[in-house]
Amino acid sequence: MALLPLDEAQRRLLALAAPLPVERVDVPGALGRYLAEPLRARRAQPAAHASAMDGYAVAGTDLAGPWQVIGESAAGHPFPGQPAPGEAVRISTGALLPAGCDTVIIQENTARDGQTLRLIAPGPAEAQRHVRRCGSDFARDDELLPAGTRIGPAQIALALAAGHKHLAVRRPPRIAVIDSGDELAADPESCAPHQVPASNGAMIAALVAAIPCEVRRIGPVADRLEDLTAALAQAEDCDVVVTTGGASVGDHDLVRPALANWGAELDFWKVAIRPGKPLMVARRGALLAVGLPGNPVSSMVTAYLFLLPLLRALLGAAQPLARALPFTLAADLPPVGDRRELVRAAIDAEGCLSPVRTQDSGALGALAAAQVLIDRPAGAAPAPAGETVLAYLLENGGLA
Numbered sequence: 001m002a003l004l005p006l007d008e009a010q011r012r013l014l015a016l017a018a019p020l021p022v023e024r025v026d027v028p029g030a031l032g033r034y035l036a037e038p039l040r041a042r043r044a045q046p047a048a049h050a051s052a053m054d055g056y057a058v059a060g061t062d063l064a065g066p067w068q069v070i071g072e073s074a075a076g077h078p079f080p081g082q083p084a085p086g087e088a089v090r091i092s093t094g095a096l097l098p099a100g101c102d103t104v105i106i107q108e109n110t111a112r113d114g115q116t117l118r119l120i121a122p123g124p125a126e127a128q129r130h131v132r133r134c135g136s137d138f139a140r141d142d143e144l145l146p147a148g149t150r151i152g153p154a155q156i157a158l159a160l161a162a163g164h165k166h167l168a169v170r171r172p173p174r175i176a177v178i179d180s181g182d183e184l185a186a187d188p189e190s191c192a193p194h195q196v197p198a199s200n201g202a203m204i205a206a207l208v209a210a211i212p213c214e215v216r217r218i219g220p221v222a223d224r225l226e227d228l229t230a231a232l233a234q235a236e237d238c239d240v241v242v243t244t245g246g247a248s249v250g251d252h253d254l255v256r257p258a259l260a261n262w263g264a265e266l267d268f269w270k271v272a273i274r275p276g277k278p279l280m281v282a283r284r285g286a287l288l289a290v291g292l293p294g295n296p297v298s299s300m301v302t303a304y305l306f307l308l309p310l311l312r313a314l315l316g317a318a319q320p321l322a323r324a325l326p327f328t329l330a331a332d333l334p335p336v337g338d339r340r341e342l343v344r345a346a347i348d349a350e351g352c353l354s355p356v357r358t359q360d361s362g363a364l365g366a367l368a369a370a371q372v373l374i375d376r377p378a379g380a381a382p383a384p385a386g387e388t389v390l391a392y393l394l395e396n397g398g399l400a
């Protein structure tokens, strides 16, 4: 099977991902999900002209003073009357402007003696200053966010401010993560020399924690066709099953035959990237299987490039793929071979990138020192320090 270019492999995977059913959840509970429909404003914000500062509300046609202070408009307690020329109303930040007022003079620019208020500012007061006009943040019926937008802290506040108690979002995907390999020890404190502590499953579960989903961990499972098939069968009620290891061409690499044994149909296998070449994707009805390579760095990189976008797509994200950002190189990079390379790198104090000490796909010590993946095209010439490169942020699943 020919190696697929990364873009094409991602496209093929995302084409298999139908967004999950819609449910309505309370607004704070929608954190990390994606809007299933556009967010419209059910009210205007501010709902009336409001003050942006603490001071005095006056009419824009009555700016010279002095004024008589005839009352107060506090947040939640509007002033009921309408000041006449020569009158002002004490006002606090966020409070509504009294009728007939369109200007706030900040209190630092005034002196008050009893109810008499004077300007002490060097210049004249300016009409319409320090006022948040009705609807200046948003107007009623405005489309505030398109469907497919991720709901973060600001979007939660916006939805509440726009008058929503609930939001329509997609239900979180259920995923099963299977560690497989005879060499894997479940207990890292009791690991014989011929064994390796199972770490990929926990790493993948931690990586997807940035995205709302239910994770079931399975294994470690032995390198036996029937064991692996039985492990896959345990994931039948899930939306996605993820395996790590056994994805390559060795005699004990059984994920492909186990997927076939279980009735899953292979969609593609092997992508032209380093690390992560043996990635495979299969489907069994609506259930998608993502076979990650066993090498820990390959597992992490392919989970980042394929599994996270898949979960976002199932949640209805408009932009499921991570976005790469430009960075300056602090060190030279070697040329790239015939597979697109995801170079593990650290961000220095100046915000520039240096590759970590080894790019070995088994080197977890080096992976743990990396904060980004530099995206290097296949066949690229050496890149000298100072050059701009594109890189994906690893933290929290990156910027999508």
Ligand SMILES: Nc1nc2c(c(=O)[nH]1)N[C@H]1C(S)=C(S)[C@@H](COP(=O)(O)OP(=O)(O)OC[C@H]3O[C@@H](n4cnc5c(N)ncnc54)[C@H](O)[C@@H]3O)O[C@H]1N2
Binding pocket: 179, 180, 181, 183, 184, 196, 197, 198, 199, 200, 201, 244, 245, 246, 247, 248, 249, 250, 253, 275, 276, 277, 278, 292, 293, 294, 295, 296, 298, 361, 362
């Ligand atoms: N003749 C060839 N050999 C290999 C090729 C190839 O094209 N031809 N591809 C290489 C590449 S690239 C990769 S990546 C690896 C991936 O192989 P597998 O997916 O079959 O992974 P395993 O052989 O099962 O394990 C590799 C390595 O990773 C460790 N591992 C596996 N699972 C876990 C886990 N859950 N937690 C921690 N560590 C794990 C395992 O012990 C091995 O050391 O194949 C190359 N070979």
Ligand code: MOO
Binding pocket: 273, 274, 275, 276, 277, 278, 293, 295, 298, 361
């Ligand atoms: O692709 Mo493998 O992941 O080069 O080590």
